[in-house]
Amino acid sequence: MDLMTILSTVVSTTLIYSAPLIFTSIGGSFSEHSGIVNVGLEGIMVIGAFSSIVFSLFMSKTFGWITPWIGLFVGGIIGTLFSLIHAVATINWRTDHIISGTVLNLMAPALGIYLTKLIFDGKGQTGFISQPLASSKIPFLSKIPIIGKIFFENTSIVAYIGILVSIFSWWLLKYTRFGLRLRSVGEHPEAADSVGISVYFYRYCGVLISGFLGGIGGAIMAESITLNFSGTTIAGQGFMSLAAMIFGKWNPIGAMGAAVFFGFAQSLAIIGKYIPIIAKIPNYWFTIAPYLITIIVLVAFVGKSQAPAADGSTFVKSK
Amino acid sequence: MRIKKVRLGGISVPLISIFLGLVVGAIIMLLSGFNPLINYLNLFSGALGTPNAIGEVFRSATPLILTALGFSIANSAGFFNVGLSGQALAGWLASVWFALAFPHLPGFILLPGSIIMGALAGAFWSGIAGFLRAYFGTSEVITTIMLNYISLYGTNAIVKGVLTSSDADSTPLVPIQARLRTPFLEKLTGNSTFHWGIVISFFMVFVIWWLMKKTTLGFEIRSVGMNEDAARYAGMSTKKTIISSMLLSGALAGLGGAMEGLGNFQNIFVNTSLPDIGFDGMSVSLLATGNPIGIIFSALLFGILKIGGLNISISSNTPSEIVNIVIASVIFFVGANYIIQYLISKMKISHKSAKLISNSTKGGHK
Amino acid sequence: MKQEQTNHNYAIEMKNLTKKFGNFVANDRISMKIKSGEIHGLLGENGAGKTTLMNMLSGILKPSSGQILVNGKEVHLNSAKDATNLGIGMVHQHFMLVQNFTVLENIMLGIENTSLFGILNRQEAKRKIVNLSKKYGLKLDLNAKIEDVSVGMQQRVEIIKVLYRNADILIFDEPTAVLTPQEVDELLETLKLLASEGKAIILISHKLKELKAVANKTTIIRRGKVIDTVDMKNTSPEVLAEMMVGRKINFQRERKSVKTGKAVLKITNLKVINEQKIVKVHDLNLTIHAGEIVGLAGIDGNGQSELVKALTGLKPIENGKVLINDKDLTGASPRKITHNGVGHIPEDRQRFGLILQMNLVENASLQVYNQPPYSHGLFLEPKAMVKMTKEILSDYDVRYSDLSENVGALSGGNQQKLIIARELSRNPSLLIAVNPTRGLDVGAVEFIHSQILKAREMGNAILLISYELEEVQQLSDRIAVIHDGTIVGQAKNEDLTESEIGLLMAGEKLENKEEVIHAH
Incomplete structure (x- = not known):
C-alpha cells in the first residue's frame, strides 16, 4: 500500500470505530454534568444496537437507503426509554448510581437476546442488515487536494456529525441557560434548588440525553460495524466511552477527542499489519491499548477534582 | 440534602426484591405469550428435581460465593470492585497454567499450589486498582473496568500464544491430580460437574465472617469503609487498609476463577466476553447485603435460577435469558431498597391505623 | 406605591406558623410581624428552630399549619421561586454558591437573561449587577470564580443575588459567623442602608451585640416557641440572653490562675501546602506551655485546617519542625502523634x-x-x-x-x-481543639468550656482554634492571630482589644503595638 492509501485507510477506520464512542461519551458527559454517574452506558448501547437492527431488518424495504439513518434515531429513542430506568432509580428512588448502572448492563443483553430469540424463532442472533451505514464521500470537501482524499473520501459521515454534536454540546453547556442550569444541579444541587431550579428536571434531562446519545452510539456500532445484533455486538464500547469522557475531563469536545484516539487505537489493531513499522507488534497490544492508556491517563493527568462536585450523590428536596 | 452511600440491612428487602424480580419476569413472560407459572415450576424442578441438577446448582454457586465474598469485603472498605470478572479470569488462567506447567507434581502439592496461584493472580490484578486508588486517588470503578478488558484480551492472547501449541482456542485438561472434580462426587450427583470447591467456598465464608467481626483488620476495613476521614484521624493507615481489602477481594475472585479452571471446566479457553461469575458475584453480594452467611443462600438462589433457567428453554420456547432479566430486576429492587423500605413503613403505618380504627370500633360495640 | 403602604402595616407577617417533622415540633405556633424599613432580630439558641422558620418563609419548607402574609395578603409558598416572586430573599448561612461558576453566573442563575434559543445574555445581567453593586457599595469581581474569592466577597455575592431578584424582604441567617469584626461592621452598615431604602430585614443571630447594634426589634424563640418580642432600645443584653436560654447564664468563664510550665508544643518555621500545591501555611512559629490555653483567632480558610492537619499527622509537612514534649514529631503518623500525648477535637465532628x-x-x-x-x-x-x-x-x-x-x-x-x-x-499533654462548640446549645457549650479549662488546670497545653472570636477571648491565656497562613501577631489576651484582633485577622498592621504583639 502506498502512503496515501494507508493514511486514508487509517483515517477512515479510525472514524468508523470512534463514531459510536463519540456519541456515547458525549451522552455520558451530559449525565455526569447533571450529577448522575452513568456506568450503564454499555447497557444503553446494547439496547440501541438491538432496536436499530430490528428496525432495519423489518423496515429496509420500506425506507431504502435512508433506513440506517432512521435506525440510528430509533436506537436513540429506545435508548432514552431504557435510560429512564436509571433516571427513576437514581433521581427518585435513591439507588446507588453504580448499582443502578450495573442493572442496566445486566438487563440490556438479557432483554436484547430474549427479544431476539422471541422475534427470530429462537435464534440467539439476528440476520445481517441489507442497508448498512456505509462509508461515503462528503461532497465538495472531498475535492480538496490531498486532504480531501485522506479525510473526506470513503469516510464515516456519522463520525463527522458526532464531531459537530460534540462542539454543539460544549456550546450548549457553556453558553445557554439550559447548560448553566444543568451544570448547576450537578455542582451544587442545593444552590440550584434555592434559586428555584428544579434539580429533578435537569437531572432527568441529563440522564435521558445520555440515553439518547448512548442509544445512537450503540446503533452506529451495529449499523456500521457488526451489521447484526448478538450478545457480543457491544463488547466494552460503553465502558470505553465512559473512559473517553473521563479522559476528556467531562468536556464534550475532550470526550470526542479521546473517543477518536480510542478509535485510532482500535483501527491499528485492524490495519496494523499493513503498516510496515508496526506490523510486527502483536495484535492484542492494540486491543489492550485503549484500556491501558485510559488507566495511565487517569493516574497521570486526571485529578479527582475534575468531576462535577455533586456527581454520584442523590439530592433529596426538603418538604 | 445529599446522600452518597446507602447502607443496606435486614432480610425483608432481599426477600421482597426476589419476589418483585420474579413478578417482573412473570409480566415479561405473560407479555410474550408464555405461561409464567409453568415456567417457574419448570425452573425449580429443573434445578432441584434430580441429584444431577442439585449438583449443578452447587457447582454453579461455588465460584459465586467466592466472588461475592470478594465484592463484599471490598465494599465494606468503601470500594466498588467492578473488576471481579477480570480478577476471576486472571485466577482461572493462573491456576490452569500452574497445573499444566507442573504435570508431574503430586496432587497434594499441585492442587493447593494451583488454587493458591489462582488466588495470588486475582490479588495481583485487583492490587493494581487498590494501589492506584491508595496512592493516586484513581477511581477504582474505572480502573477495574479497564483491567477487566485487559485481563480478557491478555488471557486470550496467552491461551492462544503460550498455553496452546498451534494457536488453538482451548488448552488441554489439567492433570487429574489437579482436578477438583472426582469420580466419587460425580457418582453421588448423577454425573454432574459438582466438585470439591464447595468446601473451599464454605470455609472462606467462615474465614471472612471471622475476619470482619473479630479482628483488628476487620475493624479497620469497616472503619475506612464507613468514614475514611475519621479512620485516618483515628490513626488507621487508610492506604494499608485499602490495599489489603482490595488484595483480599481479588484473591477471593481469583479463587472463584480457579474453581472454574480446576473444577467446572478443568481447562481454559478463549473467551468472547468476560466470565459471568464476576458480575453475578457482585449481584449475589448485593442481594445478600454483603452478609457472608447471606451470600451462601444468595449464591444458591443464583445457582437455582441459572441451572433451572436451562430447563425453561428445554420444556418450552421461552428463552432462558428470562432468568437474567429476573436477576437484573432483583438487583434493581435491591438497589432501590429506599423505596421498598419507604413502602413497607407506609404499609406498617396504615396497618397500625387500621388496627386502631378496628380497636376503636370494637370499643364502640361494647 | 405610597397608597399601597398605607393600606397595610407589615411587609411580612407570620401567624401561628407550625412545622412538624414526624412527632418533633420544630416550630410551634410562631407569630412575628416585620415592617418595611425595619431590622427585626430573631434570636435563639442552636436548635431553637430559627432556620426552620426562615426556610418556611423562603419556600424551602412547607408549614404544617399557620399563615404567612406578605403585604397583608395571605400567601402559599410552594417553592423558592414563589418566595422570590413575592420579594422574599434569603442570604443563607452556608452560602448557596456554585464553586466553579463565576460570580456573575451565580447571581444570574435561575433568572437568566437570555436572547433567542435560550442563549445567555451576560452583558445585560452585568449592567444591572454593576448598578446594584455601586448603589449599595458592595464590591464584586464578576468574572472571578467563587472558589477563588474571599468569604467576604462570597457573602456580598449572596446579598447582590437577593437584591438582583428585587427582594423587599431580606432574611440574613447568621451572616456574621464567618467575618472579621471589621467585615461585620461593614455588613451591619449595609443592613442599615438597606433598611433605609425601605427593605424589611430579618436578622437571625445568636450574637447579642450585633442585634443590639442594628435591630429595631427582636423576637426571641426557644425550643420552637416565641418567648417574646422586645424593643431593642430598652432591653439589655443580659435580659435577652436569659430569655434565649431560659435561665441566668454566665458568659464569663472563670480562668483560675495556673502556673505555666515547660513548652509542650513548639512549632518552628512550619510550611504546609495543599493538594493543589498552594502554600497554605508558611513561616509559622508558635509555642504553647503546660497549663496554657493559646487561642488561634482567624478567618476560616487562612490555614487553620492545614495547620491542625499538619500537627496531627494528617497532612505532610513541607518544611519546619514540630516538637511535642521536646520530641521531634515532624511528619509523624497520626497514630504516633496520638501515642505521644496529643488529643484532638476535630473541626468537623461528623466527618x-x-x-x-x-x-x-x-x-x-x-x-x-x-x-x-x-x-x-x-x-x-x-x-x-x-x-x-x-x-x-x-x-x-x-x-x-x-x-x-x-x-x-x-x-x-x-x-x-x-x-x-x-x-x-487519655489525659493528653497537648489538646488541639478546633471549633469545639460549633452548633451546640448553651448548656453543652458551658460543659465543654469547663472541661477545656479543667484540662488546663491539670497542667496540659491547649491549642484552641475557633472562628468564634468570642470563644477565643473567653478561654485563652494568650491569643495568636493567623492570617494567610502565618501568625501575624500574638499577645496576652488582656493586651489585645477586639478591634485590634479584627485588624490582624484582616491582615492589617497595628500601629504602636509592635512591642506588644511580638512580646513573648
Missing part, C-alpha cells in the same frame, strides 16, 4: 471525629482498638472495650440509651461530648 454508622463502643475505641487490653494480636477484645466505654461515657456525662446504638443517633451535643470524653480521658 473526622466519629463514624456515625458505628456504635458507641466502636467509636470510643477508635484510637486504642489495636493495643492491649482492647486487642491481642489480630483479635479484638470486645469486653475490655465495653468496660472502658461505659466508664468514660459516665465520666463525661454522655447521654445514651444503649451502647450498641449508632453514634449517628446521638444529639450533636452528646456526639461532641463523646469525642471530648475519648480525647480527654
